[in-house]
Amino acid sequence: MAFQLSPEQTREADEIIARYPTKRAACLPLLWLCQRQTGWTNDEVIAFVAEKLELSTAAVKGVVTFYTMFHEKKVAPNVVWVCRTLSCELRGAKAVQEHMEKRFGCSAGGTSTDGKFTLLKAECLAACGQAPMIQVNDDYYEDLTIEKLDAVLDQIAAKTPEGK
């Protein structure tokens, strides 16, 4: 089915396009807008953005595959990125990942058995002074302990509807 933005988001998209001297420059912001609506960047989204910006689908696909945050596969409502780069690693990032893998019943790259979380490994998320940390969707959770991590995940799980 062809992808469409809501009327409100269409206005936002047009406002974004007008900021730039070229249509193409709105490629990343528009992909963001679409992914926020669908949860992932599928072929319909790519076709929609390509048409809107008068680009080939190959050009848009090339952009999508370059950046790690555009999900090319369907993900759970909550995407958990665990930073594993040096500063976090020195302060317990591996233990944080291991704990989540146990809790979710999946390894990094997979989705939890309840379908609420997708767990992904991240390279440096620029929160090195607050290590270890995770990012869940748009938010950072920092200075984690195992206890704090569980509290955060409990809270998010409780807010996420069942049966995704």
Added chain:
Amino acid sequence: MSNSFSPVLTKRYGIEGSETLAVAEKHGVYTVARRALTEMTPDQLKDEVKKGSIRGRGGAGFPAGVKWGFLNPGPDNQVYLVVNGDESEPGTFKDRTIMVKDPHRLLEGCLIACKAIGAHKCWIYVRGELAHAIKVLDKAIAEARAKGYIGATPFGTDYPIDIYTHSGAGAYICGEETALLNSLEGRRGEPRLKPPFPAIKGVFDQPTIVNNIETIAQVPDIIEMGGDAWAAMSRLGPADGGSRLYGISGHVKRPGVYEAPVGITMRQLIDEYGGGMLNDERPLKGVIPGGSSTPVLRPDRLVDAPAEDHPLHAWHGKSEIDVPMGVETYRALGTMLGTCCAIVMDTSVNMVDVARNLMRFYGHESCGQCTPCREGSGWLVDLLDHMAEGKGKDTDTQLLADVANNMMGNTICAFAEGTAMPMLGLIRQFTDEFTEAAKNGTGAGRMDDSALALIGAAP
């Protein structure tokens, strides 16, 4: 902490509501931009920034005033200001504090810089992961626009300035300025061949100045205090002026971002600001001084500069970590100041595991355009995996160095150097550890022993 220094850039950090226009304005924000836009000429502004000798805060340390001087737009050109908030260098986490805690000061810096360089449009490019910071900035921009500080007639002048954020989407390489420009144009974030440099032909083929977030946020302070007075805060003299943000992470008691004059020592950063080593029984083994691309220092290595004309002669015989942190002093030391954000490692850490962690990062983040970088970073990872797992050969350390050396100078951008330099630095500073790992591996490969109790995980 230093008694004589009071923070300049971070003085509003602790104030509640500092991200709102009302509070920021009550604490002095926008007075400098008002003066700059209504009373000062672009040349006056550029002169002050030049006198401030601010070395670019994004890592390369290029003097910002000089960079601005490279512009030479023709009559048909549109000059753009692009602010680099793609902060992604491992160990670096300073710019987010500005975006979140004092966004209006950053916008004030954008306004002043636009006037100085003749730009009417400014994009603040922020890495996609920092969605929260983008929200804060967007709100600040909307407030400033509503108040008439951004838009068609800022402060009643006929000098229109527009400022927008632009979100990245996860790619370290977009911190490289020409990759950032490609990303801003809606392309893959692949660096461009230079020349032409952005000041001549940048985003949308127009003359463009790309400055780091911290650099731009310090512009109002430079104009407010005057370039000379601002520069004089530095302990390293006129070539590397002002105060700056220092980050410290890893095995210290108080990791965080601190403002201090340019030219404090690494020992001061660790002991006075970072609160000393995390575990009192585990002393400092090595410190990566300014983001992961900068070669590692070790406290037991002494400065060897007997010649009187050597730039480090004053510190001859002292520990590497007692040399003041400056762009030139650190270059003379064989490393780089980079982003001035240190990663501190205690004796529990095996430096081959450190190399493995960092090279995984670079292997993952190489954009793939240039063969030496794409393949080289992958080979480094493979070799280090083998060594760490105890499958190494005694020629592997040399092979690592060879692969790294073959990446240097053979690529479009500095990413390959940024990968090879820390690799070679680790080998140079901790050769024995690599030789040993090639024979026997590194053990379990865990690096969080010092922190497991801290986070409440079973060892």
